[in-house]
Amino acid sequence: MRLWKKVLSAVTAGALFVGGVGLPGVQNVLESVGTVLSASAKVPLYYDDTYGDLYYSITDNGEIEITGCNEDAVIVEIPSEIDGKPVTRIGECAFSEDCAGLTAIDIPDSVTSIGEGAFENCKKLVKVTIPNSVTSIGPAAFCNCENLTEITIPDSAAYIGEYAFLGTPWFAAKREENPLVIVSGIVIDGTTCTGSVVIPDGVTGIGGFAFADCESITEVTIPDGVTNIRQYAFSGCENLTKITISDSLTSVEIGAFSGCTNLTIYGYTGSYAETYAEENDIPFVSLGNATILDPTLAKGDLDGSDRIDSTDIFYTMYYVANVAVGNPGGLTTEQIAAADVDGSGKVDSTDVFYMMYYVALHGVGKDVSWEEVLAK
Template sequence: MQKWKKFLATLTAGALCAVALPLAKLELPEVVMNAAAAECTVPVGTGTTTLTYEVQEDDTVEITGCEDTAAGELEIPAEIDGKAVTRIGDMAFNDKEYLTGITVPDSVKTIGDQAFVDCVSATYINLPQEMDSLGEAVFNSCYALEEITIPEGITELSSFVEKDEEGVALYYGSLAFCKALKKVTLPSTLKTIDEYTFSSCPALESIEIPNGVTEIKEGAFKSCESLVSIEIPKSVTNIADWLFNSCTSLESITIPDSVTSIGDGTFVCCSSLKNITIPDSVTSIGEEAFNSCSSLESIAIPEGITSLPARADDSNYSSYYGFLAFCTSLKEVKLPSTLKSIDEAAFYNCSSLESIEIPEGVEQIKQFAFEGCSSLESIEIPEGVEQIKQSAFGMCFNLKEITIPGNVKSIEDDAFVGCESLKSISIPSSVTYIGYCAFSYSGLTDVYYDGTKEQWNAIEIVNNANEYPNNSLLIYATKHFSDGTQATSTGDLDGNGTVDTNDVFEAMLYVAYRGAGMSGNLRAEQITAADIDGDGSVDSTDVYYILYYVALQGAGKKPTWDSVLGR
């Protein structure tokens, strides 16, 4: 049976050319005919093997098979019984793992589908200088093949495709999994390089693509781990999906101005790619196009691009592969004025990014967009944005300044979690919702709110006082209102928005612990809230003031801390 090395097209990088050793010319074989069985015996290595064949209507011969025991170098005969051999049939030499080299005669004009698949020991397959047709996945999984010249006359390197039980397309590239392949010479007549043609050819360092090529299809160079540079001809208009995915040595690439689109995941994991110039002709760039380009230092997205799209992990709806995520060396980004959306995880973990100018036309900054941008110090959000999405700026440890525009209505869960350098923030009165842990583990001490205290108190702030982290940093921060007044959550130790007997109990317990020489039960922000008299410590006097405040409330009074303190 055919031993396929199945390859699933998915998703989450100075040319050295091997010089072929000269091949000894084999003597033409003495053909021994077996007319009934349509077989002939030919030399191979130090012995012989049996080829099967069929005589075609034009009185020429098609080779249809080869004996499995064949070992060594094989020269396919140009004639059998006086008839020219013009075709190598489908799967004729499939899985002939003991053939160490194959020479196809000049008489052959057509090679069928998968003809040499799994010839895993063949270091060379010499083809005629000119041919009419080369079938699908002809050389797939020829592991030892070091170099090959595709004959003139060939217009397409074709892949074989089938679907699995779930209907997912599986591609078998023409030269995919040729692990030793270092040198490929392509014909001037070539028009199409099909899906995954050179996928997983880890020794291929360079390749010259003829100017006449108009299509280079999905994943054609995927996982060519030694490919250092490549030039796309001007006849190409589309850089296909996953084309250079995991080309981990790719340092440079020339994209001509004939290209109008770049597909999904095209440069994913090109970890050696430092710079790339995208021509202005490009009007479409697909999902996670530059994800994990960890050496990329700068990039300019051309005008006309409206989004920086991400790919969602179908198995986990909250996992995204962002447009430039994990570009850990990225320092400079130029975004186009046409941009409308910065999609999920677009700059996730771009830890070297210190600043970025977001165009005024941007309307959406989606979840995780800048999470982990640990060097980002400041950012201005455009007026069109209405939501600060989940963890949009989470773990931006050095973020000191951010401008939230007046149209923002909600600040969602974890929006600024871990922003430990963010000491103050201005929140517009348009905000009606602040999600869970929005400012947890931040450095927040002051909130500047452009509305009144009453408007602030009307905001829905998600908080669980019994669970940490929560929004306690926001609750205990000093609020600065538009009328010049300030408010702190004095006395509200549990962060539930009111001063009650629970707060009295928490303060009493803290004083008891400290009196017994034990560590207290309160966090730093709670201690600040409990220090009613502002003497820098929490003691029985502060407990008295909180108890007095609660008692006045219980009596139907409306106490203030100034009145409790006798000010």
């Protein structure tokens, strides 16, 4: 039963009898509400039912989200399904603080997402294996787990939020090993780096707050293959004067370079980096023209179906919408090249328009070419 239902029941019952019992009755009602809140202090704010030591809710699409845990739990095994419904998410703060005695957690391969602060401050947790099914690890997910020395993180984790492992012995050891902490192709920390920093090949993203307030770095080189720089990644890097960005970059989130007052971006003419620099009044130096890929997929045919239809339009719109809010676009390099139907070097609403126009004309029997469409 949801906590708010208990409180609402107590308040409603009291309200019905206030007229008959007077102020002392009101006081009793308030005391009863306090009792409900006190007795439920370790109960999550929302849940639909319980399973062993776990509290859970059912999402709109019929999946299970773990929302809390019995405060006395020590060893917890999360099931892969409950009542035939798959367990796909560990919710925000589900185990944080209240499960202070938790020493071991078994996460099934049905889980795809671990929410913000899910295990924050679980100070007795010593080992965690995150299954290959997980694609998203939220900010501060394991922050301040002061005895967490062993963490297995899959390559499938495309998103790792800021400070996900800060305050753990595992993170401290990683930083000691190399000031540039890279997990699943994502730079999650570089705040102890100094001077000129070269991000190695194989990295695909720069995590949120990864270099925040690092006043010791002066130059950064970002290799080909990096597609996104997340929020506040280099914020407060006052002595950062030069950053070189390849033409693979497709998104930069809010505040990524806030406070970098002496920064100049070096990149390629026609690239996203140039557009970002212009839109944010950051000096830009060209290193030459951006590479225009010769797509292995036909123009506009993102799914390789040998025709251009509503599916291709959907993929393109999904990409544009995600990139606009700083999220990964979800397309491969070849698909991005195919989606850039106007050849501008970036995928945007103009490409969506041309694709819709192309599909509409073919839908009414007009066998027009891309050249004819783009000439309009």
